[in-house]
Amino acid sequence: MDSTSRSSVIIIGAGVSGISAGKILAENGIEDILILEASDRIGGRVRNEKFGGVSVELGAGWIAGVGGKESNPVWELASKSGLRTCFSDYTNARYNIYDRSGKIIPSGVAADSYKKAVESAIANLKNLEATNSNIGEVIKAATELPSSPKTPLELAIDFILHDFEMAEVEPISTYVDFGEREFLVADERGYAHLLYKMAEEFLSTSDGKILDNRLKLNKVVRELQHSRNGVTVKTEDGCVYEANYVILSASIGVLQSDLISFKPPLPKWKTEAIEKCDVMVYTKIFLKFPCKFWPCSPEKEFFIYAHERRGYYTFWQHMENAYPGSNILVVTLTNGESKRVEAQPDEETLKEAMEVLQDMFGPDIPNATDILVPRWWNNRFQRGSYSNYPIISDNQLVNSIRAPVGGIFFTGEHTSERFNGYVHGGYLAGIDTGKAVVEKIRKDNERNNSETQNFLLEPLLALTLTQTEAMSSLHKCDIPKQLYLSGKLGIPEAIL
Ligand SMILES: Cc1cc2nc3c(=O)[nH]c(=O)nc-3n(C[C@H](O)[C@H](O)[C@H](O)COP(=O)(O)OP(=O)(O)OC[C@H]3O[C@@H](n4cnc5c(N)ncnc54)[C@H](O)[C@@H]3O)c2cc1C
Secondary structure, rough: OOEEEEEEEEEEOEHHHHHEEEHHHHHHHOOOOOOOOOOOHHHHHHEEEEEOEEEEEOOHHHHHHOOOOOOHHHHHHHHHOOOEEEEEEEHHHHOOEEOOOOOOOOOHHHHHHHHHHHHHHHHHHHHHHHHHHOOHHHHHHHHHOOOOOOOOOHHHHHHHHHHHHHHHOOOOHHHHHHHEEEEEEEEOOOHHHHHHHHHHHHOEEEOOOOOOOOOOOOOOOOEEEEEOOOOEEEEEEEEEEEEEEEEOOHHHHHHOOOOOOEEOOOOHHHHHHHHHHHHOOOOEEEEEOOOOOOOOOHHHEEEEEEEOOOOOOOEEEEEEOOOOOOOOOEEEEEEEHHHHHHHHHOOOOOHHHHHHHHHHHHOOOOOOOEEEOOOOOOOOOOOOEEEEEEOOOHHHHHHHHHHHEOOEEEEEEHHHHOOOOOOHHHHHHHHHHHHHHHHEEEEEEHHHHHHHHHHHHHHHHHHHHHHHHHHHHOOOOHHHHHHHHOOOOOHHHHHH
């Protein structure tokens, strides 16, 4: 067990927001920090693993929002590090929709259905806005509301629109500000290489490893005790750490769980805000095959399966653009389907995925030789993939989630008003929180200095000088010296 040590700041979590916050602290001369990370590596939801001979991204895969009027800072980091990426063009996906008999739905039919789905989503959005305004608008919007999707094609398009392409319907800052292009990270060093490069700027490293003992891995924080004197942090292995401030970067899912307890408990306005934010579960399942049996041209990269159950193995991607010859397919599930699949053995998931592929490509396709099913929902250090704020919500909700409580500052993608849910959201949130803590420390120092000044000046001035004289001619260190020289204090008292 570590003996209790005190730092200026403890950062909980070494995902992108924790690392960017640490970098800001270091740049501002705050070096006595400690980073406590629950898992065995840095990166959090940016995580790659070797699968089928290549590096696949289990969490964030794309740098989303590139080519717009503002530059995406994560794209800048990627360019600086020479991270290998490839452009993803989803637009063809909607004309690559397979029905259960393996036929591709004619593009005109798919386009019509897509147009209707967009109109329906816009009407829904108006309806929601109206609910927040006046009753007349509500009635008008309700009468214009189209029926909900029913056929496999409608359900598949609804899934694509709402789980992948919300930018088409409601303005999302990522695409409006940073641009509409998305690039898939396809680099053997992984997306996490960007985090390592950031960490390298303020933590000591060697041979690609972080050796700095200010980063402690496998430290699961279970309790935060906060008071005017600072924050006491207790970890699952019985260690106790103390700090003036804590930056807590655990995900919204973790905040909603009971992994970390707060003493005293968080105020009601805080816990209510945390509960109101939805958690999205998004799962990429990787399948390795002995050979390819799907169309491999670049414009066939994304394809869709239309099934009567919404979200049932709907969205597929081949990895030939990213890693030619890898023979890997990825299928994405969300929310209920993700949770269902997380709860069952991988063999069952493999069987289901193979049946779907046989529907699309016929019964003679080879079996997958390997499967990888990440479990973001059941991971107690994540409890989901990313935050999802209600479509119509004011910025009060995110402000409450972000607001500090005592010496605990909250950061992470879920605290980013413009970019929640994205890597750049986490990155920018960490920078903002780092700066807020630097500012707080600066103010504390100023206050402490002036208190020390007053503490020294006031009683002594009463003994010896008038206030005006003190202000006009003396530095605070001169007063003990004068008292000593005048024989009113001995050496020890004068120095203290
Ligand atoms: C499957 C998936 C796909 C995604 N796709 C994309 C994408 O394509 N593009 C994109 O931009 N974004 C994507 N995202 C979102 C993106 O990954 C996140 O927004 C971002 O990485 C969040 O960073 P963070 O620092 O806020 O949180 P995290 O990365 O979660 O960091 C928090 C850290 O805190 C640690 N922690 C938690 N609890 C404790 C505790 N009690 N004690 C100590 N440590 C603790 C965790 O282990 C973690 O390392 C995706 C996410 C997932 C899961």
